[in-house]
Amino acid sequence: MxxxxxxxxxxxxxxxxxxxxxxxxxxxxxxxxxxxxxxxxxxxxxxxxxxxxxxxxxxxxxxxxxxxxxxxxxxxxxxxxxxxxxxxxxxxxxxxxxxxxxxxxxxxxxxxxxxxxxxxxVAHLGPDLLGAQWDPAVAAANLAAAPECPLGPALLDQRLLAGIGNIYSNELCFIAGVHPATPVSAAGDLDRLVDIAHRLLTQNALRTVRVTTGDRRRGRELWVYGREHRPCRRCSTIVRRSAITIPPVTTDRVIFYCPSCQPARTVSPSF
Ligand SMILES: [Zn+2]
The missing domain is CATH 3.20.190.10 (MutM-like, N-terminal)
Known part of the structure; x- marks a missing residue:
């Protein structure tokens, strides 16, 4: 995607x-x-x-x-x-x-x-991260209105906010320190998350290389996406690959995460 x-x-x-x-x-x-x-x-x-x-x-x-x-x-x-x-x-x-x-x-x-x-x-779409009418408050409110949805799939739901695919979804969960399967209600500061999403997509909009780490050197551009079996850039724990299936979507969403930086959460973190 x-x-x-x-x-x-x-x-x-x-x-x-x-x-x-x-x-x-x-x-x-x-x-x-x-x-x-x-x-x-x-x-x-x-x-x-x-x-x-x-x-x-x-x-x-x-x-x-x-x-x-x-x-x-x-x-x-x-x-x-x-x-x-x-x-x-x-x-x-x-x-x-x-x-x-x-x-x-x-x-x-x-x-x-x-x-x-x-x-x-496109009337069904949430606020467009790269659109002139981008509205972070509405995007955060839309996410908050899906409290039980796992954060990774929620970020991919174009009805909540539009523009995030599987690479950004995984990278944003890492940056937030949240496991992608964590319910939105326990995912922490949604305003901050939405602002980071907007910043990353805007910075990368006209680049040919997509960077989320701030390091544009080849092979160092992303935190976790596509990096299973390799050490986390932050803590050296081995990055894992798994999948989330949420009905009615029948295809699995592939997730990449660091089990140390992104522990599973059920209560709201304080960052
Ligand atoms: Zn880590």
């Missing part, structure tokens, strides 16, 4: 390449949109909302329309010059948008649809 900063960065690159340009061709390669032709449309902007990406355009007759996509597990948007070789196979392309000097290709997109109501698509 991509992190919000990945989607933000994709939107930033697409916006720089496509905004204020006219589509000379659109090529939707999924059955539901195969007959759609947006050529002649003018791209107003490309933006992220949580992990959702919108290409807003003005079509024929001045009608506002948005191409909504979600990267889900493996999706990516690439920007090419016309004729440049693609970095993924053509059969994985779901949409190609061409302007006079740019070819934007959406590969393996988990969601791809046209909508005249982009606001409605």
């Amino acid at each position: 991509p992190e919000g900063d990945t989607v933000f960065r994709a939107a930033y690159r697409l916006h720089a390449a496509l905004a204020d340009k006219t589509l000379v061709r659109s090529d939707f390669r999924i059955p539901s949109l195969a007959t759609k032709d947006l050529s002649g449309g003018r791209i107003d902007r490309v933006r992220a909302a949580g992990k959702h990406l919108f290409v807003d355009l003005t079509g024929d007759g001045g009608r506002a329309l948005s191409i909504h996509s979600h990267l889900m597990m493996d999706g990516a948007w690439h920007v090419y010059r016309p004729g440049q070789k693609w970095r993924r196979p053509g059969h994985r392309a779901r949409v190609v948008l061409r302007t006079a000097d740019t070819e934007a290709v959406g590969f393996d997109l988990g969601v791809l649809q046209l909508t005249a109501d982009p606001a409605g698509v």
